[in-house]
Amino acid sequence: MTETTIKGVTRRRLLKTTAFAGAGLLAAPSILRAADNEIVIGCAGSHTAWMEAVVAPHMKATLGADILFEGTKSTVNLEKMASNRDAPYLSVVQMDDPVMIIAVEEGLLTPATPELVPNMVDLRPDAVHMDGMWCNYVQPWAGVAYNTDFLPGGVPNWNALWAPEAKEKLIIPGLRNTEGMWTLFMAAHLATGKPMAEAQYEIDAAFDKLAQLKPNVLTTYSVMSQAFNLLEQGEITMLSGNFSSYALPRKAQGVPVDLAAPAEGIFAMPSGICLVKGGPNPELAAAYVNEMLGPELQAAVAEFSASVPANTTVKAGAIIPEGVPIHAPDWAFVSKNRADWIDRFDKLMAA
Amino acid sequence: MNAENRIALLAAPGLLYLAALYALPLALLLTESLRDAEGALSLAAYVEFFADPFNRGVLWRTLRVAALTTLLALALAYPTALALSRARGWAQTAILVAMVLPLSVGVIVKAFAWSILFRANGAINGALMGLGVIDAPIRMLFTETALIIGAANVFLPFMVLPIYAVMRQLSPALPEAAATLGAGPFFRFFRVTLPLTLPGVIAGAAFTFSLSVSMYVIPSLIVGERQQTLSMLIARSFLFLRDEQLGATISAILLLIAIAVVLGSSWLAARVTGGRP
Numbered sequence: 001m002t003e004t005t006i007k008g009v010t011r012r013r014l015l016k017t018t019a020f021a022g023a024g025l026l027a028a029p030s031i032l033r034a035a036d037n038e039i040v041i042g043c044a045g046s047h048t049a050w051m052e053a054v055v056a057p058h059m060k061a062t063l064g065a066d067i068l069f070e071g072t073k074s075t076v077n078l079e080k081m082a083s084n085r086d087a088p089y090l091s092v093v094q095m096d097d098p099v100m101i102i103a104v105e106e107g108l109l110t111p112a113t114p115e116l117v118p119n120m121v122d123l124r125p126d127a128v129h130m131d132g133m134w135c136n137y138v139q140p141w142a143g144v145a146y147n148t149d150f151l152p153g154g155v156p157n158w159n160a161l162w163a164p165e166a167k168e169k170l171i172i173p174g175l176r177n178t179e180g181m182w183t184l185f186m187a188a189h190l191a192t193g194k195p196m197a198e199a200q201y202e203i204d205a206a207f208d209k210l211a212q213l214k215p216n217v218l219t220t221y222s223v224m225s226q227a228f229n230l231l232e233q234g235e236i237t238m239l240s241g242n243f244s245s246y247a248l249p250r251k252a253q254g255v256p257v258d259l260a261a262p263a264e265g266i267f268a269m270p271s272g273i274c275l276v277k278g279g280p281n282p283e284l285a286a287a288y289v290n291e292m293l294g295p296e297l298q299a300a301v302a303e304f305s306a307s308v309p310a311n312t313t314v315k316a317g318a319i320i321p322e323g324v325p326i327h328a329p330d331w332a333f334v335s336k337n338r339a340d341w342i343d344r345f346d347k348l349m350a351a
Numbered sequence: 352m353n354a355e356n357r358i359a360l361l362a363a364p365g366l367l368y369l370a371a372l373y374a375l376p377l378a379l380l381l382t383e384s385l386r387d388a389e390g391a392l393s394l395a396a397y398v399e400f401f402a403d404p405f406n407r408g409v410l411w412r413t414l415r416v417a418a419l420t421t422l423l424a425l426a427l428a429y430p431t432a433l434a435l436s437r438a439r440g441w442a443q444t445a446i447l448v449a450m451v452l453p454l455s456v457g458v459i460v461k462a463f464a465w466s467i468l469f470r471a472n473g474a475i476n477g478a479l480m481g482l483g484v485i486d487a488p489i490r491m492l493f494t495e496t497a498l499i500i501g502a503a504n505v506f507l508p509f510m511v512l513p514i515y516a517v518m519r520q521l522s523p524a525l526p527e528a529a530a531t532l533g534a535g536p537f538f539r540f541f542r543v544t545l546p547l548t549l550p551g552v553i554a555g556a557a558f559t560f561s562l563s564v565s566m567y568v569i570p571s572l573i574v575g576e577r578q579q580t581l582s583m584l585i586a587r588s589f590l591f592l593r594d595e596q597l598g599a600t601i602s603a604i605l606l607l608i609a610i611a612v613v614l615g616s617s618w619l620a621a622r623v624t625g626g627r628p
Contacts, residue, residue: 218493233470339593343592
């Protein structure tokens with residue numbers, strides 16, 4: 001039998017190389033297995049700036065931990081947890097309250113307790129949900145972001161979104177994003193004239209009012225950064241439902257944008273943090289959450305992201321606009337109906 | 352086992368890889384789409400999909416955009432490939448580099464660049480206004496036209512290279528022979544050059560159409576969510592509606608389109624070449 005060769009590569013050498021490559025491939029899971037000082041955090045894409053600038057260095061300094069972030073939408077984080085239920089790779093997830101409710105219902109979270117997370121005792125009582133299944137860590141406020149070059153008078157009320165002069169000058173978030181709910185609920189309030197506490201359940205009226213908004217909507221978004229860039233460039237003049245942790249830092253950097261608190265009210269963004277059930281490195285995960293709720297990091301994150309801290313010992317962060325109501329919706333109602341609303345919204349807004 | 356069969360075994364790792372990471376997941380998706388609520392075999396998910404006018408609209412838009420993108424790419428690619436096949440030396444190198452280099456730039460970067468160009472204060476509106484073609488900026492961003500132009504640009508190399516590969520094998524003696532027999536330039540092109548390069552056109556069109564029909568990032572950035580495509584519907588189903596069966600059904604429909612493109616192009620190529628390899 002002749003030895004088959006390809007330009008000097010013998011069959012034996014080829015087999016040997018293949019065997020080593022195969023062994024390397026099989027060993028890869030253990031090579032890639034997370035180290036003891038490393039955890040993966042799911043968070044919002046819009047949080048990446050302060051997660052990298054503030055949180056990661058703090059965790060390295062205090063816990064000696066390497067933090068890997070996966071910034072995306074809350075609903076995508078939920079799907080990641082659900083899809084990897086049997087072998088979670090996320091240890092902690094930071095996402096919005098309505099999605100937290102679904103995660104609890106699907107048994108994806110494990111509660112934080114003051115024994116595991118001592119800084120919980122300093123939180124506002126309303127920042128701890130469902131017996132510690134998740135906590136709000138900071139809360140930005142949401143209104144209407146606008147380009148100050150084109151709208152020097154700001155956005156005095158939410159009706160400005162429906163004004164004829166706003167034709168194709170407005171972008172609104174889709175309902176896949178939690179901030180998309182603000183335009184929906186405000187549409188219900190404007191359509192019915194009822195107080196927000198009642199109007200939030202008038203969803204048919206809200207969608208009818210949103211239909212009237214279509215001529216003004218240039219597009220809807222699920223990735224906010226591109227929409228915000230269009231606002232900064234003056235392609236649009238208003239970005240509905242935007243929040244202080246994104247708009248105000250850009251304003252501070254000298255970009256011609258601001259965040260309006262219209263007369264009908266603003267909304268509290270429901271930013272939560274939770275421990276993933278069965279997630280890797282549970283002790284480090286609990287320590288991470290404890291640091292996130294501690295006074296030092298609370299002050300730093302609140303200051304960086306123009307948000308309201310949840311820790312009552314911290315005096316820093318955003319100044320809440322005065323003289324306008326702050327609305328907090330019924331998140332259980334939202335999470336129960338969200339998929340239907342997303343479907344209805346997409347069909348309504350289709351060009 | 353004879354030598355030829357032993358050599359054929361070299362394809363085994365690749366085939367196993369494709370079977371495990373491509374064929375098996377696709378089979379699982381297909382199975383998921385063919386079940387009803389009780390788990391029995393059913394076409395209910397497909398009936399439901401096609402009963403919804405929104406879904407039909409998205410399917411039609413996806414096919415229309417893919418077809419128009421392919422046509423525009425072909426219109427741009429054919430002369431480019433012709434020039435490339437005729438060029439020599441540095442000119443050929445320059446055209447090749449211009450074709451291949453953009454492939455190293457991520458599709459997100461290219462799509463985002465187009466979204467900047469299409470803005471009201473972007474370079475295209477600026478140029479048109481500067482030339483006096485328009486008085487005020489026209490809206491291009493978030494339009495289907497913008498998507499087709501952007502996609503054709505991104506996929507252009509996939510149309511040019513197959514056509515070029517065929518053209519460079521075309522003997523220059525053939526059009527010359529036609530010329531000596533009195534054929535004019537148009538006759539030579541339509542009766543000699545074009546028919547002989549059709550296999551490249553078919554391959555390029557199949558590539559470009561397949562890429563266009565399944566693109567996700569480009570429409571997401573250029574037309575947004577008010578003009579969804581099938582790929583965007585798949586992501587929406589799995590990630591936001593959490594409706595795996597709907598996602599699997601749309602994935603299967605997209606797969607069927609891809610299979611139809613492959614089979615159709617193979618059939619067409621066989622007809623054009625008369626079965627020659």
